[in-house]
Amino acid sequence: MLRLPATILHETIRQLATCGAGDCECMMFWVGSVDDPESVVEWVHPAHHRSPYGCEIDGEWLNRYWFELADNRHSLRAQIHTHPGLAFHSPTDDQWPVVSQPGFISIVVPYFGAGPVDMNAYWVGILHENGRWLRADPSSVMEITHEKAT
Numbered sequence: 001m002l003r004l005p006a007t008i009l010h011e012t013i014r015q016l017a018t019c020g021a022g023d024c025e026c027m028m029f030w031v032g033s034v035d036d037p038e039s040v041v042e043w044v045h046p047a048h049h050r051s052p053y054g055c056e057i058d059g060e061w062l063n064r065y066w067f068e069l070a071d072n073r074h075s076l077r078a079q080i081h082t083h084p085g086l087a088f089h090s091p092t093d094d095q096w097p098v099v100s101q102p103g104f105i106s107i108v109v110p111y112f113g114a115g116p117v118d119m120n121a122y123w124v125g126i127l128h129e130n131g132r133w134l135r136a137d138p139s140s141v142m143e144i145t146h147e148k149a150t
């Protein structure tokens with residue numbers, strides 16, 4: 001169960017909506033401490049390209065970022081990205097998660113993040129050991145907290 005500070009959730013959705021500007025998909029990551037696997041301590045907006053397949057992370061940025069994560073003893077907890085319309089996990093989303101580790105969470109936000117911030121309006125899935133994404137009830141995988149992000 002992730003402990004997700006409400007401030008991080010709100011900033012993430014705002015950033016998705018701002019970057020996408022109503023016509024472009026965007027992706028964000030939630031980052032936690034290696035020493036506390038349920039923590040979310042910050043969001044990251046990766047360098048990405050607009051592509052016919054949606055939002056494609058810049059490979060060079062990602063290579064550098066893995067080192068930064070390791071240096072800070074951080075790891076990626078979840079990827080959050082927008083879709084133009086309804087929230088669902090597309091075949092491309094299924095095939096190309098940034099992290100292919102069981103337990104990794106993927107969240108799809110509809111309408112380029114333009115709607116109200118509401119976890120129940122998003123598609124939330126967890127990567128299982130067999131490589132498949134299983135849709136999950138948001139409240140079963142994360143708890144929204146009002147603690148200050150550190």
Ligand SMILES: [Zn+2]
Binds near residue numbers: 016019020025027048
């Ligand atoms: Zn973006």
